[in-house]
Amino acid sequence: MLATRGLTWRIGEVAIVDSVYLDLAPGEFLGVIGPNGAGKTSLFNLITGLRRPTEGRILLDGEDVTALPPHRRARLGLGRTFQASSVFGSLTVRENVRLAVQAYRGGSMKLWRRAAADREVAAAADAALDRVGLQHRGAALAGTLAHGEKRKLEIALLLAGEPRVMLLDEPMAGVSAEDVPELVAVIKSLTGDSGRAVLMVEHHMDVILELADRIAVMHHGALLACDTPDTVMANATVQEAYLGESL
Amino acid sequence: GSPQDTASGGGDSAAPVKVGLVYSQSGALASYGKQYIEGFKAGLDHATKGTGKVGDRKIELTEVDDAGDPAKAVSAAKDLIGKGAKIIAGSTASGVALQVAPIAAQNKVLFISGPAATDAITGANKYTFRSGRQSYQDVVTAKSFIGDPAGKKVVVFAQDGAFGDANEAAVKAVIGGAGASVSSVRAPASATEFTPFASQIKAAKPDLLFVAWAGTTAPAMWQTLDQQGVLSSTTVVTGLDIRASWPTFGAAGSKISFLSHYFDGASDTEAAKAAKAKIPGGTIDLFHPDGFAAAQMVVRAVQEGGDDVEKMVKALEGWTFDGVKGSMTIRAGDHALLQPMYQAKLSGSGTAFTAAAQKSLTGDETAPPVTQMKG
Amino acid sequence: MTEVKSPEVPAPPAAVPDELTPGRRRWHGVRPWLPLAALAVAAILPYSTVSLPGIFEGPLNSPGTLQLLAVCLVFGGLAAGYDLLFGRTGMLSFGHALYFAAGVYGTDILVTRAGLPLWQAALLAVTGATTLAALLGAVALRTVGIAFAMVTLAFAQVGAILVARDFGGWTGGEEGLPLDVSGLPPALVGVTNTVNLYWLALAYLAVVVLVVHRVSGSPTGRVLAGLRDDERRIGVLGLDPYRFKLVAFTLAGGLAASGGVVYCLIVGGASPHITSSELTLSLLVMVVLGGPGTRWGPVLGGILYMYLDHRLTAFGTSDAVESLPAVLSRPLSQPLFVLGTVFILAVYFFPGGLASLTSRLTPLTRALRPTPRA
Amino acid sequence: MTTVILLALTGLGLAALYFLVASGLSLVFGLADVLNFAHGLFLGVGAYATWWAAGNLPGAGSDGFGFVVAVAFGVLAGALVAVLVELVLIRPLYSRTIEQVLVTVGLSLAGVALLQATWGADARPFPRPEWTRQVTSILGANVPNGGLLLIVAAVLVLGALLAFLRWTRYGLVIRAGVENREMVTALGIDVRKAFTLVFAIGGAAAALAGALGSVYFGTVSPGQGGSLLIFAFIVVVIGGMGSVVGSAYAAVAVGLLQQFVNYYGESGLGDICVVGLLAVVLLLRPQGFAGKVATA
Amino acid sequence: MSEPVLSVEDLSVRIAGLHILQGVSFTVAPTGVTVLLGRNGVGKTTTLRAIVGLTPRNGEVRGAIRMGAQSLLARPTHRLVRGGLGYVPEDRCVFTGLTVAENLRLAERRGTTPAYDKVFALFPELDRRGRQRAGSLSGGQQQMLAIGRVLLNDNRLLLVDEPTKGLAPKVVTEVAEVLERVAESVPVLLVEQNLAVVRRLARDAVVLAAGKVAWAGDAQELLLETGLTKSLLGVGSAEVHS
């Protein structure tokens, strides 16, 4: 579904992302782990088009999207969340999600229609909010949300777009322990049926292990391993470079 | 009430006459405006023999600040006309005069433009007059500096825009028409560094350089012309601005031949004496005569026309009177104000400069060509 | 060393668009009708002979008052249109004056120099200015933040230079170009017809408010509000930020140009004042004075600013001011001094603009309202 | 050839003037994040204070050491006014960037009007040493001394500013403070002091530009600062916001371009070329000459 | 028990009209780590910011905050910090435009010798990347910088807001170790979601819920009692220890 072919991003001499070959099958859940600074977020930036790779290609459904701007890729079904929450701070939570729904359904370039009157958009937005458990915060300004709530809103924004390939950048970071299972359930429900593929960076190993079909390990920009969770966890290098000794 | 209501002029023979004065009290031309109003009050005093009345009727002045902005001037003019003013005077800036003139014509009230020097006011319409000089008269005065222009080479140095255009055109018509070859060097009004232009002028080696420059960058411009040796290599003519600007010429001042609209001491008429006595400070400056003449014209118009604007127009057309500068004539055909002009020299140093008249030209000698009345 | 932070303009301190939030309950039934009521009152205003001494020179129906009101209304509309860019989309343009000036000069030149009938001239001028906005916007929008502000400023500056240079003798340079009224409908000419200009200005304002209101409440408006917060995010949602910004820019340009047509008629000509970057700055001031991103804020800001701008000249020369000691009377007789000071005070004491006044007063009204007895 | 030398040197003089105006603007803009429209006012204050001092301050005068004293007084006055503005108007609005800009807009309106109310709208002759009116012959070209003075001053100011930013801790504090003021405080640094200092330096640089600019123009008038400001803005932006070195390069580019185009091209073309240069630079390198792409 | 290093009494914070903290009281012991727990949005960050005096402009703080005999309220942040209150904010807040070395240099305080060797021993990465712009560091690297920055100086109390957020397991362990070592000499008030870290470090715990303190006491006790963890933190103690 999504594939990268020798994807490389250099700044000066340093390869931040180094010749990455990834293949994501429909319905697959691929976890990405790696030490801080391994280049995971950078890889996401390349795939979504926020950065241009120095070498390599990105294929979406077999089609080369390397040269497309972010919004075109999004329309092809590529959605993502950001590591540092980026929501529309001066809009309400509900309005945030409605915007995302509207962006997905099309018809954003309508200057003379009443946006609020579109019940379908509203309903879809509420459904997305419901799924992440933020419906009670619908009227709050997104900018005033506490950190964990923003993370949930990020996911709601992603859900609204019903992407076929989803890139999640550390969705659990800063989410209180109590909410983690809930969020895990939400993310789990994303994949089950629809043949959606997920690429998720996460440092919470238990979450990764619970969700991921395969785990990719990045180190110094390169793909160290990409295999089943068991194999990866058993890998000595991963143990040493990433997991360290358990607390 | 109805939305079409405007106060009527009132034919009451003892009712005051409303005169609106729309001029710059603030903004860049505030000091011109100040001279104008001082001159106007002195003139009113002189023409009504201290009574402020024409017959039994008091002249009621309403002063409005236009801050040099035509939009504000138009609002003010409409307001005044709405309140029954039959005479509007003032307009320090040319842009203001040009936009108020049509308002006067549309509403059939008398408009007497003030210091605004643009030629376009002359012949603008039947209701528009002027109480000051126009650019063309400046240029004719400049021509008097070179004797016979035939075969001479004249360069106009002027700023971009309508003021520069008008001066260049006038020089081409007046001096070029008399046989001189005229070329021009133009610079943006906002220029701060004049060396390129000075070099161009110098390279042209003119017999006469006519400079038309207004604005705060003038001193820098003169200094550069002086430094690059332009002033000492040819006759340089320009208009003499208000007294406050004289020291800014510095050493260059004595190397320039000035044409002057007016400076204190240029004339010794009755009106000049009256003005001197009445003006705060007792020194007549560049635009006092304009205000003075405007007041004289207002009094004449009211005297002869009462409340009838058509009669006022008739009374002013062709009228000759004794202004501060001497004998002035309102030419019937296009309302040009024929008036004496002067050649002057500056001398002095530091902040103390004096101007001395070299020669004065009569109103007929400096008369602009007759223009077609437009409306 | 002197490294640069990203040239981002912080989003204006804007409120959430009212159009995107549900109405408050208390006024729910009445609210939609309030603007219509206000419009009706404004429309019949010229039939009133009431005098408001100190506020207006003459009675409400006098030409002077109507003229002043007309100018104020046009600027109310202009500010509302500019807010579409600044308050609602977060684009800081320093060149909005250009499109307004294109409307004014376009109409004036086409009527006066080319002798076209008014409606043709107006149509051409607005179309032309809107096209100009689309073209220049297409270029300027390749940059963001302060860079965008400066590119728009630069374009407007070229416009100002061309006008001042009296290019081809069309614009009248620094003297401006009086409008030739001979071909105009008689109802728009003459002091007695000032009321028609007033109604024209009112209509313009109403149209702008309606357009801005509808657009902000539309799906597109929602995207614009999103752009104000995070452009990158909009892209990742699958929308092309560039397109939406260009639409907003062009629309705002068109609204400004239409305002230019009306202004040209009201003032009876064009003068280079309106091409200056100061005009854009005053638009900014108006919007902030009123409250960016609110429906009525910019309108009120525009009206108030122009009112002060015109009336302060009279205030400065009033007897009350002249009788003060020189230390006070001299500065007070400078309209710009008063305007600048009022503006600074407004920024301090009404952050969020006039439009936030109501919400700032709620504690007060709440305290004053009698509490229901238990 | 003489013409070229003359144009180049006077163009550099113009560039020096632009740089002097732009340096303070750039500093305040880049470091305190305030797009300071009141910069023109600081220029005016410097110029008028120098003018006043030369006539009224004991020890000051229009020539020799007295002139230095007068200029020093003007610079001090500019710095003082800038500090006042920062303390009273800017500081209470910190982190509200747009409002800060607006306050400076209001200030530029009110301040210039105040100058005008106090000293009148007309230009006044500026006291200056006799030698600044003269010319120095360099390779046959008569180069005005006023321009040379500007060049020398600009080089000195550039050096001083660079030294300040590079070798003092304040430079660091200021750069960090622009990004996250709160966090600088949380490191135990009184960031307000640093910002006041930036304004003081910006004000002093502006005042110096005002005083020397008036020497160059020969007069002082209330609107003078404002008219220089637009080119200063252009210089700041072309140079890369906040980069003093960038401003210097940009000033030279703008000054020379304007000078040569004005001579060889049509009048007014110089200004249009400068504006064109701005547009081109911004479209090709939105961050300006010296700016680096900030990473998200 | 000895005198607490910090005592918060009846702290109440309103921001933009929202009553976020409604009378919070707790103390921080002079040694070891006191951990502040609670769900997202309950006001942990708000508490820490109120202590260092960083409440936003539209906020209002009531109550008393004392360090020893000294009241902290209404004193400017930079004074508090110079007085020995170190603060590591939630989102790291490194200066992205400055280099790593400059970020560190900025944190030096006048009158004390910055302990560079100590910091570089803990985070060798910071030494190696001295000339890199902090903005281009990865999240984990930035966190190290944020902590290292505060450790340059001697502190009487450290406030640390979610230091392990977004860090690789290995780095989480490292950070936890660092904090453990730091806490030997300086008391730490820590906000943390990672219960494994809490279990390892915390001596005392304060749990916030609905703007008030729901529980305060011995941290290990909290984590051991399933009932308590379930009701306060929403997780069973088994999960805590998994």
Ligand SMILES: Nc1ncnc2c1ncn2[C@@H]1O[C@H](COP(=O)(O)OP(=O)(O)OP(=O)(O)O)[C@@H](O)[C@H]1O
């Ligand atoms: N614009 C940039 N300029 C220079 N270096 C960069 C830039 N962006 C990223 N880097 C470097 O690239 C490396 C990878 O960064 P990235 O943010 O992709 O890491 P990550 O794997 O997402 O880490 P984390 O888990 O901490 O989020 C880091 O060493 C970072 O310093």
Ligand SMILES: Nc1ncnc2c1ncn2[C@@H]1O[C@H](COP(=O)(O)OP(=O)(O)OP(=O)(O)O)[C@@H](O)[C@H]1O
């Ligand atoms: N500036 C602000 N304006 C309005 N509300 C705010 C502001 N800052 C915080 N809040 C609100 O205060 C509450 C507490 O926020 P705080 O950041 O202290 O929570 P937290 O416990 O640190 O949460 P998290 O675990 O997600 O970091 C939240 O509901 C948040 O929406």
Ligand SMILES: [Mg+2]
């Ligand atoms: Mg990352």
Ligand SMILES: [Mg+2]
């Ligand atoms: Mg928090």
